Amino acid sequence: MPVMIAPSILSADFSRLGDEVRAIDEAGADMIHVDVMDGHFVPNMTIGPLVVKSIRKVSAKPFDVHLMIEPVDLFIPLFAEAGADIITIHPEAGPHLHRSLQLIKSLGKKCGVALNPATPLSLLEPVMGDIDLVLIMSVNPGFGGQKFIPSQLDRIAGVASMIKASGRDIVLEVDGGVNAETVKSVVEAGATSLVAGSAVFTGDAADYAANIDMLRRGG
Numbered sequence: 001m002p003v004m005i006a007p008s009i010l011s012a013d014f015s016r017l018g019d020e021v022r023a024i025d026e027a028g029a030d031m032i033h034v035d036v037m038d039g040h041f042v043p044n045m046t047i048g049p050l051v052v053k054s055i056r057k058v059s060a061k062p063f064d065v066h067l068m069i070e071p072v073d074l075f076i077p078l079f080a081e082a083g084a085d086i087i088t089i090h091p092e093a094g095p096h097l098h099r100s101l102q103l104i105k106s107l108g109k110k111c112g113v114a115l116n117p118a119t120p121l122s123l124l125e126p127v128m129g130d131i132d133l134v135l136i137m138s139v140n141p142g143f144g145g146q147k148f149i150p151s152q153l154d155r156i157a158g159v160a161s162m163i164k165a166s167g168r169d170i171v172l173e174v175d176g177g178v179n180a181e182t183v184k185s186v187v188e189a190g191a192t193s194l195v196a197g198s199a200v201f202t203g204d205a206a207d208y209a210a211n212i213d214m215l216r217r218g219g
């Protein structure tokens with residue numbers, strides 16, 4: 001199956017957010033990646049459920065919502081209600097990862113676990129039977145446009161093996177610093193979904209399709 005491309009709207013022009021979401025939809029994005037930051041779990045702030053609800057009207061593509069907020073449980077129902085399709089959480093963002101994942105599932109949404117560059121892969125083991133997606137952060141979360149951390153390649157391969165061993169259909173998403181230079185090694189390591197902010201939102205809207213195609217072809 002070809003790798004999926006999930007442009008991160010963190011690198012979009014927020015003064016024209018609706019148009020930017022429409023542009024990546026028309027440019028062939030498989031999912032719309034939404035980075036939610038609280039100024040506490042990560043040193044940056046972005047958007048809340050109201051904005052998600054409003055851009056939801058612009059695209060029918062799956063909304064892949066990456067929550068970088070702590071405590072996270074309180075906000076899961078709000079993003080589900082706002083129109084998220086996949087809700088991905090960090091294990092550090094609450095006391096009970098399994099309970100938070102069940103909450104997402106109980107709301108009829110797909111659930112994912114995001115691992116920071118230094119978070120042990122072993123945290124995934126108890127929830128491999130529950131999740132739809134693993135997100136490997138290949139930069140420290142909080143900002144777009146950072147440099148890919150090469151040590152994450154072995155971790156991507158490690159998660160790919162865990163997914164294979166589980167026999168389940170779990171998306172392996174890689175997020176951070178995915179661009180023309182890094183994409184080939186990320187896909188070779190086993191990624192099945194690529195988040196890309198700065199590599200997609202470069203040039204004007206007319207270039208987005210070419211940027212997405214470049215990533216899909218592997219650089």
Ligand SMILES: O=C(CO)[C@@H](O)[C@H](O)COP(=O)(O)O
Nearest residue numbers: 141142144145176177197198
């Ligand atoms: O979750 C995050 C950052 O915390 C990402 O989704 C970034 O938005 C990816 O941006 P690029 O590294 O592709 O520019």
Ligand SMILES: [Fe+2]
Nearest residue numbers: 035066175195
């Ligand atoms: Fe993200």
